[in-house]
Amino acid sequence: DLRLPGARADPATGIVYAAGGGVQLRILNRLFPATFSLVDDNYLVADADDAEEQMTTASLLVVVDGHTRIVNVWKRGAGVLSRETIAGCIKAAAKRKAEIESCS
Secondary structure, eight states: OEEEEEEEEOTTTOOEEEEEEEEEEOOOOOEEEEEEEEETTTEEEESOOHHHHHTEEEEEEEEEETTOOEEEEEEESSSOOOHHHHHHHHHHHHHHHHHHHHHO
């Protein structure tokens, strides 16, 4: 039962206020994100902590849906990730999705 509140803008101030009612959101697909970080251009870390992220030269976000279809792959940073590494991250994201589903 996920709802977004209604919104009302005050034209004089430009401030937006929550209003009654709202919109019921229908969740059509569950999404399963997984993050991977390349640390010191040598180590690939899943779900890097803050200290590891400070040493990250590249990161990869992989999102799969409930049918294990790729929804998004986003790479940022200057570090180089090979096609094989990216493919391995996608497989790991699919495995994580299965593990999460088995817990719920």
